[in-house]
Amino acid sequence: MNHSGEDNFNTRYGGTTGEIAVFTDSSRASNLQPPQDQDAPHWQQLGYQHIWMPYCQMQTSPLPLPVVATDEVYLFLADGTRLIDGMASWWTACHGYNHPHILDAMRDQLTKMPHVMFGGINHEPALTLAARLADLAPGNLNRVFFSDSGSVAVEVALKMAVQFWRNRGVEGRHKFVAFQHAYHGDTTGCMSVCDPVNSMHSHFKGFLLEQYSHAVPETANQLKQLESLLAAKQSEIAGVIVEPLVQGAGGMKFHSATALADIRRLCDKFNLLLIADEIATGFGRTGSMFACEQADVVPDIMCVGKSLTAGVLGLAATIATDHVFAAFQSDDPTHALMHGPTFMANPLACAAANASLDLFESEPRLEQVRVIEDALQNQLEPCRTIDQVVDVRVKGAVGVVQVRDLHHIEELRASFVREGVWLRPFGDMIYLTPPLTISPEQLTDLCDAIVRVVRTWSNW
């Protein structure tokens, strides 16, 4: 592993702050150098005064890592440091970075037509992709609406569900049931279906639409309570939204296929639409192409994003069943779905997505996920014996080491960088979502780094 320049590097770049602001204890903010380092690349010195970083208290955070190139599972920093990326750029780079098949497809599309509007126009990359997604998605999820980010895909799903009922002449169904620890994105509708208490969006209480939040029904009691809620509020509920099997940014919680199947069953019983947010879990991450498959569940609406383009461009999709789509078919123009992001179905992004699907067909990604799952299980196991660790859990290519309490998060991130890996712990978790193409040796380096750092971390 190349650690060149790391000492100098580490005094400057502690990493960035937590995804979930409420988990970041600013009173223990980093005492690393403030972000005005003269050794930082010129573009960073110049631009950092003008950039606004995500999920970041910019007054106290150290400079972010200056990444200048990516390749396979690596990030390359301005000073030559090479890091193994344990995050796959927020779950997106499923085939690793700069895969030649994806770059070739994009180059080809770039010279033909990088973008064209989608209103009143069709193009081959989008229609091919729509047909392929319909083929791949469970059951009769046959109708694909494209957007440019996961949050927008969820917004579209919520609007779709509300309008589904209106178009059918059913008034008053405009609320959603979502789950504790849910995360569905940062836009207003999405924030309303995130966990209302344990999320960064709790700041916006009073501004957001109020929805029903319930525990994922893992126990008989939770199931009974959920059933009572749905029975009592059925007439005002448009649907139930869930991240199947793995809840991501709201706490990296896992639930059983049985719980997911029970949610589907209750939706059927009370005639509610089920929205599966597969934005993080889709495209192999949990061991099947879509997590819903493991519970034999077909949602009424499914959202995908992130890995859809293998992480090279923003693209997402809201995929509806024939049944949902049928409610929008009418002589009445007001029954149409009134949504249309400017960059929806961007041809370049669709070309990348088609190339990514080629790779799922031609390379053994799901088998690689099984190997990663085994390796994570074995290699994170030693963390269980460490005092501060409260849980170690693995699902597919997702590994989580949950600790009692995490302070000085920037220093912790810097420790990982010293180990030659890029991880971004947040809340009370150190978690891994590596590229699905990571080699056993690279994965061992990542896991060893976690075990070593967690074991020797002196700031618990």
Ligand SMILES: Cc1ncc(COP(=O)(O)O)c(C=O)c1O
């Ligand atoms: C489950 C889930 N839904 C929605 C989103 C929002 O996607 P985006 O960041 O592309 O808007 C995310 C992003 O992390 C997610 O994990």
